[in-house]
């Protein structure tokens with residue numbers, strides 16, 4: 318079968334309309350309410366021979382696993398995208414965020430780039446493979462997940478399926494301007510709290526000031542060296558102290574102060590060792606600084622993830638894009654966390670991140686996606702599926 322026959326079933330107009338339809342489901346997370354959008358995706362695939370399986374999270378939320386059966390001679394290829402979106406924020410929208418207006422070759426709206434456009438491209442690519450009736454050596458799975466923007470519960474539940482251990486590769490259509498991401502940094506958000514003793518503001522000598530204790534902790538934290546290997550694509554470990562809360566009133570000595578730190582870790586860094594280092598750092602300060610009492614609590618923990626460029630599915634993906642679409646796909650840094658942070662550590666499955674749309678537009682007002690980029694992405698997914706499964 319010629320790949321051009323499969324491309325003939327990939328229509329830019331259909332992808333654009335599907336993106337518009339998906340944007341019209343308000344899947345703002347929290348709370349998510351992804352069920353209707355998930356059922357809509359299932360209904361599109363059903364007539365083309367996909368077996369449908371729903372993972373129920375709660376009455377309003379589910380994740381879809383749609384399967385086009387192969388012969389079982391190769392592991393499944395998973396095309397994966399999330400349907401939830403982040404809140405629209407307080408303003409700055411020239412286009413209504415949940416209408417999916419199509420104008421100037423773009424679809425506008427919340428979630429168009431992150432990542433209903435990428436999901437629409439995957440749905441149309443999967444449908445085109447089914448329509449071609451090309452024999453598949455392994456299953457083609459399309460997974461549409463709930464909950465990515467908050468706790469990745471959809472991806473977590475997929476990774477727990479026994480069959481997931483046999484997947485040969487996962488492609489995630491997060492927006493990368495159709496470039497390939499293979500590595501992403503981990504997310505490590507500790508909260509550090511200092512404890513003092515309250516007293517009247519007129520007699521500070523009777524209290525212990527938790528805010529001033531935090532000043533001492535942060536001064537030392539700035540100097541703390543955290544070991545890491547710089548990564549050729551991802552660069553360095555980063556850390557920033559981004560919120561601080563303490564005190565109740567100007568005339569009361571504060572007995573508590575808390576900061577939240579955003580750290581982005583690199584492949585090879587172990588989060589439990591990092592947490593241990595921070596615990597040891599605080600215990601050391603408690604011994605050095607009189608009256609200091611502090612604690613640390615991890616509020617969010619997503620490990621770094623990396624797939625080798627030498628992995629067979631990556632090589633097949635790159636050569637399929639070159640042969641079928643005539644493009645050399647560059648390898649780029651993924652600046653945010655994706656569901657690869659669940660799939661890679663749990664399954665060691667090669668995970669490729671490539672999708673239409675500009676990552677800089679994600680989570681912004683006036684989010685849009687270019688229709689031509691979605692069509693190109695759909696062709697890349699279809700070509701990769703043929704290469705990996707036939």
Ligand SMILES: [Zn+2]
Pocket residue numbers: 399431432465491
């Ligand atoms: Zn996303």
